[in-house]
Structure formats: structure tokens, C-alpha cells
Amino acid sequence: MTTRSTYPAAVLDAMFEAVEMDDVVDPVVSLPASIPVACTQEEMRRCLDLCIQFWRAGAIRADLRKLATTLLHTGDLPPDARIRYKHIRARYKHLRFALVLYGKPHKAPLLFRSTVAVMGHLQDAFRNRQRAAVLGYALLLRGLLIWPVWAAVQREVDAVRLDNAAGFLAFRRAEFARLKSWVLGKALTGHRFHAMRKVISRQVSFYDTMRTLEPDDQVYRMSRFLSAINGLMGSLHDELVEQASAGHRDYHKDDFPLPEDIRCRLEALTARYPLTAVDRSAAAS
Structure with a gap:
């Protein structure tokens, strides 16, 4: 497995707070005087390492399987479970963005991006009360969470090569x-x-x-x-x-x-x- 930098809980908490605000509309915010674009390869590596650790710390396979099972049985999630699903999906999405940004192919690996896509379709389905779609996507998600596939996703993520x-x-x-x-x-x-x-x-x-x-x-x-x-x-x-x-x-x-x-x-x-x-x-x- 690739050796990666690890970050303390305080950094992961700060990452969570930033992700929670990534769609909050501030009506008075303005662009900086000079848009910062510089990023060295070492900074890219640190960013990717943090995103991977952030994902692994909160995207717990057992939790996601439990949520998918609830959706299979009921077609919806109670409010607290919806929040949990949202938070797990946010970690997946954040890592998908990172894999596209920093990886040499600028494309997330197949199984990983398929999981993110299924999670998105499933959320749209239960939000819009589409029972048949919920059933189909929940089954797909359960399939993507079986141990061999889950292990393959981990290997995909670890195998991503940084661009320069x-x-x-x-x-x-x-x-x-x-x-x-x-x-x-x-x-x-x-x-x-x-x-x-x-x-x-x-x-x-x-x-x-x-x-x-x-x-x-x-x-x-x-x-x-x-x-x-x-x-x-x-x-x-x-x-x-x-x-x-x-x-x-x-x-x-x-x-x-x-x-x-x-x-x-x-x-x-x-x-x-x-x-x-x-x-x-x-x-x-």
C-alpha cells in the first residue's frame, strides 16, 4: 500500500467544516484581488493524502450497508439517517473531485466513480419518492459494498498516480x-x-x-x-x-x-x- 501523510483529528474536523460549507451562499463574498492558482506537486500530494484520509475516516462500509438495507426495506430514510447518508456521500464526492484534479488521468477510477454515481442516483430517488428507482439503486449500492468490490475500490484509490x-x-x-x-x-x-x-x-x-x-x-x-x-x-x-x-x-x-x-x-x-x-x-x- 502507498505510504501517505496522515493528519491529526483537528485537521480532519477542519476539513469536515469546510466541506459542510461548500454550498453555503454568502451574498456579500467577493473574489480575492489575485486569484491563487499556484500549487506544487508536493502540495498536490498533501491534498490528495488528506482527501483519502478524510474519506476513509467517515465513509464506513458497515454504516453505508445499513443505510442501503433500510432503503431496500422502506424506500426512505428517517431524518438522522438522511444526514448520515449525506455526510458519507459528501466524503465520497470530495475524494472523487480530488482524484480527478490531482490524478494523472484526471478521471476517477471506474469502481469508485460508479459508487459515487449510484449514491447520487439513489439520493435523488428517495428524495423524489421513486420507489422502484430506490430499490434498483439500493441493490446496486449493496453490490458495490460487498467485500471483494470494496477491497478493489481501496486498491483503485491507492493506485492513483499524481500528475505534475x-x-x-x-x-x-x-x-x-x-x-x-x-x-x-x-x-x-x-x-x-x-x-x-x-x-x-x-x-x-x-x-x-x-x-x-x-x-x-x-x-x-x-x-x-x-x-x-x-x-x-x-x-x-x-x-x-x-x-x-x-x-x-x-x-x-x-x-x-x-x-x-x-x-x-x-x-x-x-x-x-x-x-x-x-x-x-x-x-x-
Whole structure:
């Protein structure tokens, strides 16, 4: 198994607090004077190590199996169990973002990303009281949690190879360039909107992890600005999913205009994000 840095409970608690705030909308937050983009490969490694430890500390297999079993039997979860499911899923999502960001392929491993996807579909299903979908996704989740698959997921995560700093910077710039082109579009489908939100969510996770490891005002402000966008987009996406579930919208085909409060924030972000300037720390790696 790969030897990784380990962090004390206080750091994991700070990571949890940051993740809990990653969709909280602060109406007065603004971008920092200079958007921080520098990240060395050593910082990337520390970020990934923290994200893996954070996941393993809270994504307990027995707890998730119990939640899936409850959903199989009842189709829903009581309030305290919903919160537990949300917290476990948040840890999975945070690690998925990290694997995409820092890993050389910039893609989460197959079994891991399949588990995250099934957890998301299952949450949508029980939130929208879709009993048949709950049954199907709960069964899939139980299958992904059997011991051989669980062990394979652990091996997948440990086998991820880090990109270098230059590759990481190039990946982020490509994401922001794509986001900028999408914002310039007149209308979006639910599917495209979800793709936009994933770019924002990945960036929130990066700045949340960085500010947990190395508190910095500029990084903190970037985290909070992105969190506001993430929260607004998340609420709208929940509405789109609910409308699609009720048959009122085709998630993949029907266009809708991007709300002005989201558009203004995205335009400010993409206008300010440095897409071409040379980053010395990346070039030196």
C-alpha cells in the first residue's frame, strides 16, 4: 500500500467544516484581488493524502450497508439517517473531485466513480419518492459494498498516480476555458448545467482542501466565492431533477436560461481566472 501523510483529528474536523460549507451562499463574498492558482506537486500530494484520509475516516462500509438495507426495506430514510447518508456521500464526492484534479488521468477510477454515481442516483430517488428507482439503486449500492468490490475500490484509490504541477495547472485552465464558453451560451440543458456545476464543485474542493492544510485569506475568499456559486447551482439542479422526475422537463434536451445571479458570478469568475499567464511553480516542477 502507498505510504501517505496522515493528519491529526483537528485537521480532519477542519476539513469536515469546510466541506459542510461548500454550498453555503454568502451574498456579500467577493473574489480575492489575485486569484491563487499556484500549487506544487508536493502540495498536490498533501491534498490528495488528506482527501483519502478524510474519506476513509467517515465513509464506513458497515454504516453505508445499513443505510442501503433500510432503503431496500422502506424506500426512505428517517431524518438522522438522511444526514448520515449525506455526510458519507459528501466524503465520497470530495475524494472523487480530488482524484480527478490531482490524478494523472484526471478521471476517477471506474469502481469508485460508479459508487459515487449510484449514491447520487439513489439520493435523488428517495428524495423524489421513486420507489422502484430506490430499490434498483439500493441493490446496486449493496453490490458495490460487498467485500471483494470494496477491497478493489481501496486498491483503485491507492493506485492513483499524481500528475505534475504543470499538468494540474493545464487541466484547471482547460476546465475554466470550457466553463467560460458555456457561460457565453444563451441557454442550457439540465445535463450541460450539471457539467458546469461539476467544474465549480471540483474547484471548491481544491480551495477547501488547500485552506484546510494552509490557512490563507486569498484561498479562503476563493473558496467562499466558489461555494456561493456551487450552492446556487445545486439548488437549481435539484429543481431540474425534480421537474424531470415529474415529467415536466426533458433533462437532456430542454433548454432553460441561466439565472442572472448565477451568470453574473460565473462571468466574474471566468473573466478573472488566469488562463494564459505562466505559473512559475508549475513550470519548475
